[in-house]
Amino acid sequence: xxxxxxxxxxxxxxxxxxxxxxKCPSSLVRSARDDDAPFPQELWQGMAEMGWMSLTIDxxxxxxxxxxxxxxxxxxxxxxxxxxxxxxxxxxxSATAISRSSATGLKENLLPRIAAGKLVSTLALxxxxxxxxxxxxxSTAVANxxxxxxxxxxxxxxxxxxxxxxxxxxxTEGDGLVVLMIDANSPGISLTPAPTLDYSxxxxxxxxxxxxxxxxxxxxxxxxxxLLLYLEQVCAVGKCxxxxxxxxxxxxxxxxxxxxRTQFGQPIGGxxxxxxxxxxxxxxxxSARYLTGLAAWKVSENLPAAKEVSMxxxxxSRVAIRVxxxxxxxxxxxxxxxxxxxxxxxxxxxxxxxxxxxxxxxxEKVAVELGL
Amino acid sequence: xDFSFNDNEQSFHDELNDFLDKELPADWYTKPVRWPHDYAxxxxxxxxxxxxxxxxxxxxxxxxxxxISWPKEYGGRGYTNMEQAIFDERMSYYLxxxxxxxxCGIVGPMLLRIGTPEQQxxxxxxxxSGEIGFWLGYxxxxxxxxxxxxxxxxxxxxDHFVFNGQKCWSSGAHHADYSWMIVRTDADARKHAGCxxxxxxxxxxxxxxxxxxxxxGNHSFNEVFMDDARVPKENLIGEKNKGFYHLMQALDFERxxxxxxxxFKRFLEELVExxxxxxxxxxxxxDIPSVxxxxxxxxxxxxxxxxxxxxxxxxxxxxxxxxxxxxALKVMATELARDMAEIAMEILGPYGQLTEPGERAPxxxxxxxxxxxxxxxxxxxxxxxxxxxxxxxxxxxLPRV
Ligand SMILES: Cc1cc2nc3c(=O)[nH]c(=O)nc-3n(C[C@H](O)[C@H](O)[C@H](O)COP(=O)(O)OP(=O)(O)OC[C@H]3O[C@@H](n4cnc5c(N)ncnc54)[C@H](O)[C@@H]3O)c2cc1C
Numbered sequence: 001x002x003x004x005x006x007x008x009x010x011x012x013x014x015x016x017x018x019x020x021x022x023k024c025p026s027s028l029v030r031s032a033r034d035d036d037a038p039f040p041q042e043l044w045q046g047m048a049e050m051g052w053m054s055l056t057i058d059x060x061x062x063x064x065x066x067x068x069x070x071x072x073x074x075x076x077x078x079x080x081x082x083x084x085x086x087x088x089x090x091x092x093x094s095a096t097a098i099s100r101s102s103a104t105g106l107k108e109n110l111l112p113r114i115a116a117g118k119l120v121s122t123l124a125l126x127x128x129x130x131x132x133x134x135x136x137x138x139s140t141a142v143a144n145x146x147x148x149x150x151x152x153x154x155x156x157x158x159x160x161x162x163x164x165x166x167x168x169x170x171x172t173e174g175d176g177l178v179v180l181m182i183d184a185n186s187p188g189i190s191l192t193p194a195p196t197l198d199y200s201x202x203x204x205x206x207x208x209x210x211x212x213x214x215x216x217x218x219x220x221x222x223x224x225x226x227l228l229l230y231l232e233q234v235c236a237v238g239k240c241x242x243x244x245x246x247x248x249x250x251x252x253x254x255x256x257x258x259x260x261r262t263q264f265g266q267p268i269g270g271x272x273x274x275x276x277x278x279x280x281x282x283x284x285x286x287s288a289r290y291l292t293g294l295a296a297w298k299v300s301e302n303l304p305a306a307k308e309v310s311m312x313x314x315x316x317s318r319v320a321i322r323v324x325x326x327x328x329x330x331x332x333x334x335x336x337x338x339x340x341x342x343x344x345x346x347x348x349x350x351x352x353x354x355x356x357x358x359x360x361x362x363x364e365k366v367a368v369e370l371g372l
Numbered sequence: 373x374d375f376s377f378n379d380n381e382q383s384f385h386d387e388l389n390d391f392l393d394k395e396l397p398a399d400w401y402t403k404p405v406r407w408p409h410d411y412a413x414x415x416x417x418x419x420x421x422x423x424x425x426x427x428x429x430x431x432x433x434x435x436x437x438x439x440i441s442w443p444k445e446y447g448g449r450g451y452t453n454m455e456q457a458i459f460d461e462r463m464s465y466y467l468x469x470x471x472x473x474x475x476c477g478i479v480g481p482m483l484l485r486i487g488t489p490e491q492q493x494x495x496x497x498x499x500x501s502g503e504i505g506f507w508l509g510y511x512x513x514x515x516x517x518x519x520x521x522x523x524x525x526x527x528x529x530x531d532h533f534v535f536n537g538q539k540c541w542s543s544g545a546h547h548a549d550y551s552w553m554i555v556r557t558d559a560d561a562r563k564h565a566g567c568x569x570x571x572x573x574x575x576x577x578x579x580x581x582x583x584x585x586x587x588x589g590n591h592s593f594n595e596v597f598m599d600d601a602r603v604p605k606e607n608l609i610g611e612k613n614k615g616f617y618h619l620m621q622a623l624d625f626e627r628x629x630x631x632x633x634x635x636f637k638r639f640l641e642e643l644v645e646x647x648x649x650x651x652x653x654x655x656x657x658x659d660i661p662s663v664x665x666x667x668x669x670x671x672x673x674x675x676x677x678x679x680x681x682x683x684x685x686x687x688x689x690x691x692x693x694x695x696x697x698x699x700a701l702k703v704m705a706t707e708l709a710r711d712m713a714e715i716a717m718e719i720l721g722p723y724g725q726l727t728e729p730g731e732r733a734p735x736x737x738x739x740x741x742x743x744x745x746x747x748x749x750x751x752x753x754x755x756x757x758x759x760x761x762x763x764x765x766x767x768x769x770l771p772r773v
Pocket of ligand 1: 261263264268271273274329330331332333334336411507508509510511512515516517518540541542543544748749751752753754755756757758761
């Protein structure tokens, strides 16, 4: 057993932390929030130059051929930086979906562009009556001579205004779900901004008779369902990795502050109540890290992972918020200021905890895996 | 034991309901953007509501209701603390703009206890009429929980004190007229023994403010700098160098008057209504056992909050100082404010994260706000850790370490 990163992963981690520290300081997170642009272009290009866009794309499509495990190393670093860009949406969700597709033309068309940082894609999945899972998708895709005609409403679409493509799930008549890469500039698409706590520039997306050509079909029928179930796992664990990164930073900041801040003539870290808070946070962070590692490893190795993925997502979603709130508590009033970074992490973990199934949704799945 | 109101209390309760129903529109509770136990005041999304609120407040002041438990000769109604509590509960349940705030909740009662007759005559009528507003000048960069180590210094010079130093987290200082401030007046005394309380005019030359934006994106905090600011001696409140001991009482008042216990009940009712009428993934929320259990838990804790709140009023009426009890109330209510937001967020799912009101944002997008807002509840006005220290050490007699 080796519960830690391997050598290459350690190198990847070091490089990522160094890059993000200099290119993605918290001041950038705030300016990205306040800026009209959907996300900071320069940062995006820098990440592409680091090879991050292509990390898990196979070498045949100009990628680095890394594993999902490797990817979680990056995601953790990005969580620690509250990255204000659609990396997860593009390089995790969309690249994974396309890579798993059997449509060779689609792969050849899109994967090299993703790898080069020239294509931004985001996921359009959630609907008014379908927050999680795949059982109640109301958007329709009606097959026609050239592909599909799509209608529907998608909610909570991150960075939609900056996306070239919308990875969309719709229901066909008779052939189950279909997964499509919809050109965001297609006629019939409109966007309404719907801001959320995490500054990810979310929109509602309306599809009104949007024609999608057949060369943009990612998967149909049984393939689509299988792909989506796999994606759900990848995304749930990916969000856990982001949360672990954020939690670790919160813990580090908090322990440092507990050593530096004095009240009543001693560091506040000298009070046992503060020590216990910090100790509880540390146990939460460790637990979250190993549970996420286990799930990531199983997914990476193509082992059955449903139970571990849901254990991780349900547990990490819960403790990440607890840790962020405790970070605030130990810092006192200073953490209630916009100019202090703590709330960026609270916002980040709040959103990640909801994404791809909240704690309860995944607890239910664990129960099912237990045979209940 | 008797958990019911007596006749006086009941008729006052009914009178308040009638008044509120008559003077405020029925949907008023949807107007202020407030989370239970917030510190950031009650901003309105619509300036028209601000005006309605001002008119209403004026009516309260005219009735003497901003100061109901003050003696009649000071513009009050001479009501009991229990009646005051009933008033606070009803007003907060309607989210009425009724709080006399720091002025009527803290400064006024303190002046009635420790002010000179001249000071009472000078300040009390203007406070009771709602004419002047105060901010609390306690915290400093190096004096948060450890309030006894304030270092802003007031030097005696003729008929003035000359202030130098800095306050921080000064909520609403930019809207207020005066500060209720604690500063050091004896550099040599042991730390708690060298502090005094003052009323300080914001317009005093030498006072400057810097706005600080909070995590909701609002300007609620300020840093306030005092550079040779000359404060007349008659603004010293209570005994010189006894400020810290006076302040302990003021802090009890703060913990009690801030709670706004009725907002908890109101929000719980709104959440229950939402659950009754909404679905998730096509399934009625009200049929999901975990959702039901969460609401049951919240409802139980709101009920407890009411009891702990009324207990402090009852003690004040008996002439007891609800010192430990106000700490218990504060811990209980502020942690409930946090959990209510977290649970509401869980129940609303992704919709809880929306920050702008709109068709898809349940409960006027209040939950995302509460999620952030309630972070401050367990920190401001004495952190939960400090309240627990009070309960353990002063209340239970456990040793200090
Ligand atoms: C929204 C808001 C509004 C505020 N408004 C005002 C205002 O208008 N005027 C004003 O004067 N102040 C105001 N404050 C400041 C408030 O009074 C302080 O935040 C509070 O007293 C805590 O001080 P601190 O923030 O410096 O934290 P610190 O005292 O530095 O505490 C940091 C951490 O150490 C813990 N700690 C400290 N001492 C002990 C101990 N002995 N045992 C165990 N744990 C301990 C604390 O619980 C906390 O977790 C406001 C604060 C907030 C959040």
